[in-house]
Amino acid sequence: MKYDVIIIGAGPGGIYAAYELTKKNEKLKIAVFEAGHPLEKRKCPIDGEKIKSCISCPSCSIMSGFGGAGAFSDGKYNITNDFGGTLYQYIGKEKATELMQYVDEINMQFGGEGTRIYSTAGTKFSKICMQNKLKLLNASVRHLGTDINYVVLENLYGSLKESVDFYFDWPIEHIIKTEKGYLVSGKEQQFEAKQCIVSVGRIGSKWMEKICEEMEIPTKSNRVDIGVRVELPAVIFSHLTDELYESKIVYRTEKFEDCVRTFCMNPNGAVVNENTNGIVTVNGHSYEDPKKHTENTNFALLVAKHFSEPFKDSNGYGESIARLSNMLGGGVIVQRFGDLVRGRRSNATRILEGMVRPTLAATPGDLSLVLPKRILDGIIEMIYALDKIAPGTANDDTLLYGVEVKFYNMEVEVNENLESRHKGLYIIGDGSGVTHSLSHASASGVHVARKILEG
Numbered sequence: 461m462k463y464d465v466i467i468i469g470a471g472p473g474g475i476y477a478a479y480e481l482t483k484k485n486e487k488l489k490i491a492v493f494e495a496g497h498p499l500e501k502r503k504c505p506i507d508g509e510k511i512k513s514c515i516s517c518p519s520c521s522i523m524s525g526f527g528g529a530g531a532f533s534d535g536k537y538n539i540t541n542d543f544g545g546t547l548y549q550y551i552g553k554e555k556a557t558e559l560m561q562y563v564d565e566i567n568m569q570f571g572g573e574g575t576r577i578y579s580t581a582g583t584k585f586s587k588i589c590m591q592n593k594l595k596l597l598n599a600s601v602r603h604l605g606t607d608i609n610y611v612v613l614e615n616l617y618g619s620l621k622e623s624v625d626f627y628f629d630w631p632i633e634h635i636i637k638t639e640k641g642y643l644v645s646g647k648e649q650q651f652e653a654k655q656c657i658v659s660v661g662r663i664g665s666k667w668m669e670k671i672c673e674e675m676e677i678p679t680k681s682n683r684v685d686i687g688v689r690v691e692l693p694a695v696i697f698s699h700l701t702d703e704l705y706e707s708k709i710v711y712r713t714e715k716f717e718d719c720v721r722t723f724c725m726n727p728n729g730a731v732v733n734e735n736t737n738g739i740v741t742v743n744g745h746s747y748e749d750p751k752k753h754t755e756n757t758n759f760a761l762l763v764a765k766h767f768s769e770p771f772k773d774s775n776g777y778g779e780s781i782a783r784l785s786n787m788l789g790g791g792v793i794v795q796r797f798g799d800l801v802r803g804r805r806s807n808a809t810r811i812l813e814g815m816v817r818p819t820l821a822a823t824p825g826d827l828s829l830v831l832p833k834r835i836l837d838g839i840i841e842m843i844y845a846l847d848k849i850a851p852g853t854a855n856d857d858t859l860l861y862g863v864e865v866k867f868y869n870m871e872v873e874v875n876e877n878l879e880s881r882h883k884g885l886y887i888i889g890d891g892s893g894v895t896h897s898l899s900h901a902s903a904s905g906v907h908v909a910r911k912i913l914e915g
């Protein structure tokens with residue numbers, strides 16, 4: 461089969477690249493190969509009753525399939541260059557913002573209309589944070605919610621499948637450069653294209669590394685973020701979440717001068733498992749529909765670590781910590797903040813007696829046996845700092861789930877068009893190490909599509 465463009469990966473990066481290509485040139489022959497299932501077949505088997513924790517399915521429905529890692533996410537599209545990736549370093553801040561806004565418009569056309577956009581512009585919380593040694597980062601955030609995000613994806617698929625050939629459950633194994641373009645192979649079949657967009661996300665990190673080695677594409681190690689997910693009664697953060705929805709707050713610790721930051725805040729949301737290459741970590745999401753709201757808010761507290769010499773495998777370091785937690789807890793560990801600071805393991809009774817009802821069935825345990833002291837000290841300091849702007853954060857019953865690890869793919873060397881050293885081979889989204897979010901990954905897809913269209 462011959463195509464004009466082959467896209468590998470149907471996450472936001474791949475989807476918005478396909479959208480832009482088909483919208484602007486109906487004649488292009490486009491194929492999308494996706495290792496995971498179609499949207500309607502994506503179902504994580506954890507039901508909290510028969511299956512309580514991750515059983516490591518061959519294709520993880522949380523991370524893979526149409527919609528990528530973002531399909532069951534909270535659908536928070538942050539329009540900012542302050543976090544979510546470094547796309548702006550390649551294409552400039554103005555262009556990056558413009559593309560994120562364009563993606564927002566598409567999301568509105570495909571079912572997102574009526575959802576709210578929140579902004580930090582002019583908020584009183586910037587000052588309150590500063591007065592308490594905290595820094596609030598600037599952003600506008602469109603909160604689609606897990607439910608509307610799904611509707612948008614469903615509608616996008618409905619529109620795209622008319623003009624794009626989708627190959628699901630079709631992991632691509634090799635990319636070979638030819639005189640005319642690229643040969644892409646998987647399931648013992650070969651497909652040919654003039655140009656190829658690789659958008660394989662975090663789940664494709666190991667594969668991406670292999671491809672870069674085979675094709676001699678230079679890479680650089682990236683950072684890893686390690687920490688916990690905090691869950692507490694929604695009222696404790698409601699003054700912040702009602703106005704800003706998500707607040708990205710940074711704290712510089714006194715002891716080590718490390719930066720600890722809040723990440724992925726989910727008001728009235730739920731804590732969930734995440735499986736990256738067989739390692740179970742924790743994440744969170746929340747629904748737009750008030751009927752599906754829980755009484756809790758959750759967010760991550762993360763510390764960034766970047767190794768370069770002589771050890772440079774930042775992800776390997778994060779993986780080892782996550783494996784340790786999986787070894788001790790059989791998956792994710794949960795601990796009350798009060799137990800952590802008293803140096804004792806949490807148990808089921810103390811959690812049951814506490815004020816916060818956990819939204820994820822995790823193993824009560826002791827996070828101090830898992831997280832390095834430096835990281836744990838930073839997290840504890842940050843919880844006390846947050847307690848000043850949201851009293852109750854440092855309550856004994858506040859739950860900490862661990863570990864949360866944000867793996868970043870190694871940074872692949874690409875130019876301002878996100879094109880690798882091989883002409884016509886573009887590497888985008890989280891798989892490139894350039895982006896770490898829905899909005900940046902989607903914007904990177906639109907960007908390469910436009911470059912391809914320009915010829």
Ligand SMILES: Cc1cc2nc3c(=O)[nH]c(=O)nc-3n(C[C@H](O)[C@H](O)[C@H](O)COP(=O)(O)OP(=O)(O)OC[C@H]3O[C@@H](n4cnc5c(N)ncnc54)[C@H](O)[C@@H]3O)c2cc1C
Pocket residue numbers: 468469470471472473474493494495496522523524525526527528529530531532533534535536537538544630631632633659660661662663664667724732734743744745888889890891895896897898899901902
């Ligand atoms: C639970 C959860 C919640 C999140 N919440 C948010 C949020 O609210 N806001 C936010 O900005 N970000 C959030 N994120 C992160 C966000 O989902 C990602 O940044 C985004 O999806 C990256 O898009 P992508 O297209 O680069 O990659 P992905 O979405 O990871 O998609 C890559 C796709 O490529 C496929 N693939 C991989 N290898 C191959 C191969 N060899 N052949 C074929 N297909 C392959 C994968 O199966 C996958 O479907 C969340 C992530 C998770 C897991």
